[in-house]
Amino acid sequence: MKLVACVKTTPDTTAAVKVENGKATWGDAPLVINPWDEYAVEAALKLKEANGGNVTVISVGGEEARIALKHALAMGADDAVLISDPALVGVDPQAVAHILTAAIQKLGGVDVAFFGRQAIDDDSGTTPAQAARLLGWPALTLVSVIKVDGRSLRVERAIEEGRQIVTAKLPAVVSLVKDSGEPRYPSFMGIRKASKAEIPTWSLSQIGIPVPAAVIEHVTLINAPVREVVCELITGGNPQEIAEHLAEKILGEKQL
C-alpha cells in the first residue's frame, strides 16, 4: 500500500505561548511534531506492517518543518518530503489543504492519506476534510479504529454520540484521534537513520500549483485574559463538615 502521513511542527504542549509585538512567541520552548500527527504516523506504520507498502511523510512549512519529518522518519517512515517556498509566509490551513492535495496527487497512486485531527497551534482541525474534498476522496475523520479489507477500509469514528462505523473504498483520507493506538517512540536506529536522511524539498511550482490565495485575514492576536481567582481553601473539621461547607459555597454561587 502507498501510504502518506501529513505532519506539522508545533511548539510543545507545555510551551508558554504569548503575544509579543503582535506575534505569538514561546521563548525557547522546544518545537515538536504536532502530537495528533504522531497518531497519524503510527496508524500509517501499523497499516504498512500489516499490509506491506511504504510510508511517506509530508510537511508544508519552513526549515522548522524538518523537526516533524525527522521525528516521523525516526518512528519508521520510509521517506519524507518538505514542501517549502518563499511565497509561503503565513499561509492559512485552507491553503495548506490545497498544497497537500497537490503533493499527494504528485506522489501518485496513494491509497491512504493520514492526518492528525488538528494541529495544536492553529487548532482549526479543518485540513483533513478539506484535503478529502479537494481530492474527491472519502473523508474518514476522527478515526479510532481502522480495518483494511482488500480495497476498502472500515473505520470507527469518534463522534459526540459514541462511535460511527463507516466503510469506504480506497483511496481515502483518514484523520486520527487518540485511542487509535499510542504512537511508538523512535528507536535508536530510527533516530540515527533520520538524522542522516536527506529530505527533498519541493517548491510550489514543482508540485504544479500557484501560491494559494489566503482566505483568512488575521486582524490581531491577544493574550488570553488571565484568570483572576483566589482559591478559598475549605478547612477545619472532619470530612463531613468540610463537605457541607464546600457544598454550601458551591450552591451559593448559583451556577448549578
Place this chain on the structure above:
Amino acid sequence: MNTLVYIDNFKGEALPASWEAVGVGKTLGEVTGLIFGSGLEALAKTAFEYGVDEILLADDVSLADYRAEVYATTLKQVCADQGCDVLLFPSTSRGRELAAMAAIDLNTGVLVDAVALEANGDKLTVTRPIYSGKVLEKVTCSLKPQIITLRGRAFPKPAPQPGKTGPVKKVAAGSGALTTVDGYTTSEGGVSLTDANIIVSGGRGMAENPTLQPPADLDAKQAEIWRAQQGFAMLKEMADVLGGAVGASRAAVDAGYVPYAMQVGQTGKLVSPNVYIACGISGAIQHLAGMRSSKMIVAINKDAEAPIFKLARYGVVGDLHQIIPALTVAFKKGLGK
C-alpha cells in the same frame, strides 16, 4: 443579510450548540435554519421555538445517517439555490467538517471555533482561541459567504418560545456518497461532556484508596483499576445528583480506569461547564487546555501544591475518597433531593 444556520442533529435530536448558533444568527437578523436528516418534523417544530424564522428541510432516507460528502453536496446545492451571505455552524464534529467542506465547495474561507463575534456592517470579525486557548486571534474573511463555526457553550442558548412556528421549505438531498454507514456503538447514556453544565472529573488519584479491599483473584494492576472504578462510580453518583457528567484526566484514561471518550484536555475533549470539580487531578497544562474556560473550578487534592488550585475558586486539601461521599450527601441535602 441572508443568514443560514446549520442545525446539527443525531437521529432527529439537535445538539444543544445548534440552538446557541441560532441565537447568534438572530443577533444578525432573520435566521434560516438548515436541517438535514430523516424523520425531522419534531425537530423542525423545536427549531422554530428556538427562534428560527424559516426552515430549509432536506428530509430523506438517504440522509438518515450523516455522511460528509452527501451532506456537503446538499449544502452546496442549498446555498446555490437560496443564496447565502453568512453560514453558521455549531463546532460539533459534524458541523466543523461540513463547514470545512463548504468553504471548498463555495470558494470561500472558514473561521473555526468562534468564542465571540462582532458585526461591522456586513463584515463579521471572529475571536477564536489558538494554542489551546493560550492566545486569542481575531480573524475575518472577505469572501462570501462568511462561514463560521461557533464553539459550544461560548454563546447563550436562546429561551424557547413555545408555539412559535414558521414556513418549512423542502429541499432535495444531494448525491455523491463515498461511504456507507454500518452502524453505531453509542456511549452509555447520560449527559454529554461537551454540553454539560456541571462536570465531575477524576484523575490518577481515583485509584489511591487503600481502604478498599479488591477481590482476591486480581493482580496488582487489575486491583488498581478496580479501585479506580469504585472511585469513578462514586463520582458518577455525585454527578447524577448534580445533573452533570463525569470526565477524566489522561492519566486515568491511559491507566485503563475509564474510556477515552471521557478524557478532558489537549488530546481529549474540550469542555466549558459552569462548574468543574477536579478530583485527584494535578492540573497539568494539557489538562487545563481542555477545561480552562470552565466558569468555576473546584479542586479536591491531597497535595496543597497541586497546580490545579491556582485556577480553582474553592479547594479542599484532603483525601478525595473521604470528601466525595460526604460531598454527595451534602449536595443531596442542599438540593433537597
